[in-house]
Amino acid sequence: MSEGGFLDIQPTELKFPFELKKQSSCSMQLINKTDQYVAFKVKTTNPKKYCVRPNTGVVLPRATCDVTVTMQAQKEAPPDMQCKDKFLLQSVIAENGVTTKDITSEMFNKEPGKVVDEFKLRVVCVPASPPSPVPEESEEGSSPRLSTFENGAQSLKTLDSVSRANEPPREKSSEALAMNSKLPEEKNSAIQQNQKLRQELDQLRKERNGHYGSFSVTFVVLVGLLGALIGYIIKKS
Numbered sequence: 001m002s003e004g005g006f007l008d009i010q011p012t013e014l015k016f017p018f019e020l021k022k023q024s025s026c027s028m029q030l031i032n033k034t035d036q037y038v039a040f041k042v043k044t045t046n047p048k049k050y051c052v053r054p055n056t057g058v059v060l061p062r063a064t065c066d067v068t069v070t071m072q073a074q075k076e077a078p079p080d081m082q083c084k085d086k087f088l089l090q091s092v093i094a095e096n097g098v099t100t101k102d103i104t105s106e107m108f109n110k111e112p113g114k115v116v117d118e119f120k121l122r123v124v125c126v127p128a129s130p131p132s133p134v135p136e137e138s139e140e141g142s143s144p145r146l147s148t149f150e151n152g153a154q155s156l157k158t159l160d161s162v163s164r165a166n167e168p169p170r171e172k173s174s175e176a177l178a179m180n181s182k183l184p185e186e187k188n189s190a191i192q193q194n195q196k197l198r199q200e201l202d203q204l205r206k207e208r209n210g211h212y213g214s215f216s217v218t219f220v221v222l223v224g225l226l227g228a229l230i231g232y233i234i235k236k237s
Helices: 144-166 174-236
Strands: 007-010 013-018 024-032 037-044 050-053 056-059 064-071 086-094 117-127
Touching: 007 086, 007 117, 013 024, 013 064, 024 056, 037 050, 037 064, 056 064
Parallel strands: 013 117
Antiparallel strands: 007 024, 024 064, 037 056, 037 086, 050 064, 086 117
16 A cells, blocks of 8 residues: 555556466556545556556545556567556545546646645566466375376276277278289199199109119120120130
């Protein structure tokens, strides 16, 4: 609360919950400490950035008046959340029965013998939604959030297994069908090649047996001729 002057102002600084691209508002209360009518006017160093309702008015004796200040949506945050904007609230004693329509800018001009009370308010930007602290894990087990996550993951696995079990058998791809269609042809070709190899093997065996048989007869004939020749020579001698 401000001290001195015609009005008490609560609070003495304007705190705006700041969030990019969103409007934010704060309010202040003006309390008339006198038994007279008090007119007031609110000014700011950045009028395009703020909207004040009401920016002028009259506070009845011992009464209060609420003023709302709205900060327009901002594209950038102030450096280090430090805002240099200021507000100035001026107040003067007015005639009894005066209304807001009767207020003029000349009423707040400083003149000899006239008291114009002024109070400056600074702007404070605070984060709109500070991050909530993460609960620490207990010594006996994991945190409730982690347990919930694990239970959810287990449920998803169970549902996935059931879904897969109920799924109809998938159609074979064209590539698998093509391979299956080639299997009988390859099988027949392999059988034919096997039969051909067997025939060639039998032919080789026959030829080998015939060769060995002719060799044996020739050898016997040669041995017989040689024996006859040796007997002839013995007889001659």
